[in-house]
Amino acid sequence: MLNFSNTIRKASLLGALSTTLILTACGSNDEEVSQWDEIQEEGTLTVATSGTLFPTSFYSDETEELTGFEVKIAREVAARLDLDIEFTEMGFDGMLTSINNDQVDFAVNDIDISESREEDFLFSDPYKFSYGSMVVREGDYSGIETMEDLEGKRAGGAATTIYTQIAEGYGAEAVTYDNVTNDTYLLDVENGRTDVILNDYYLQTMAVEALPEIAVTVHPELFYRPNNQGIIMKKENTELQENINSVIQEMLEDGTITELSEQFFAGQDVSKEPDIDFAVEE
Missing domain, CATH: 3.40.190.10 (Periplasmic binding protein-like II)
Known part of the structure; x- marks a missing residue:
């Protein structure tokens, strides 16, 4: 195991x-x-x-x-x-x-x-086969209730990924990283350096579950872009x-x-x- x-x-x-x-x-x-x-x-x-x-x-x-x-x-x-x-x-x-x-x-x-x-x-x-999800802060979901609420938010990601492009397409400011680890991404959402991470549902749910001490969650309602x-x-x-x-x-x-x-x-x-x-x- x-x-x-x-x-x-x-x-x-x-x-x-x-x-x-x-x-x-x-x-x-x-x-x-x-x-x-x-x-x-x-x-x-x-x-x-x-x-x-x-x-x-x-x-x-x-x-x-x-x-x-x-x-x-x-x-x-x-x-x-x-x-x-x-x-x-x-x-x-x-x-x-x-x-x-x-x-x-x-x-x-x-x-x-x-x-x-x-x-x-x-x-x-x-x-x-998967789809997109969002990691947000617990409690207020980083103020995001719809895709349009991404406007003005700070979205963590890599510079050239599809998920960063989606975030920017909805008016978010991209905060880019180069191959850093999960705790870095999630801690930055928790402490407010970023507001949201857009990425693959399966990868994000497993990351959040493995780091329960970080006060973030996968948004329970906003799923988008089925992909493979x-x-x-x-x-x-x-x-x-x-x-x-x-x-x-x-x-x-x-x-x-x-x-x-x-x-x-x-x-x-x-x-x-x-x-x-x-x-x-x-």
Whole structure:
């Protein structure tokens, strides 16, 4: 059994996320090989992740090893493709840059599949379905009763996340952080440095539950923007995408992803789409 309460203190709310051919010249005869061919030849998938985003990518207190919902999914993907795996830890912006610079093959870090990102990157089929929530102060909910009440509030988050963009879209002032831990985020809401944190419902509920001494709560009525997450990779890597999707579907059908979800999300199955009413659908 993982010690979530201790581990989550060291984790972050924000990390805050096949197969078309990339053709390259190979040797003197100009023989063309794909990115997938290169991966198979090297025998290793290189993966970017934060290592601080509980419960999807973090270090276990017991084993001191990198683990988490998506870390385990990535390891299983590699195993089913008969490949080794190598993780590199970095912030979210660095992940996207590393993908485009061919420094990693893909990234996993609770990264939303969005239309804007799909213009520049490929995603696997989704394996996590979620929605947005708000961490606010206990008692008065930071004075927020509707989405419109975000105007003029100070919203903690990472600079380029979708949740920060949503907050700013409603007139909030963004207070940005770079890969800090949960207690920093939550304490800043409690002490008034910020008023609210917009982020994934599952991540936020687990963070608040693990740090009960901090006087914050998840707003009980304001849920918004149903979304889903998957593996993100370079736009040209369709052959890699096809191979990953093949094993993701196997893992969904044989219950592997449900089992991992229940392990890391306190018995909840995040591979199923939620059935709730949303204040905002997008």
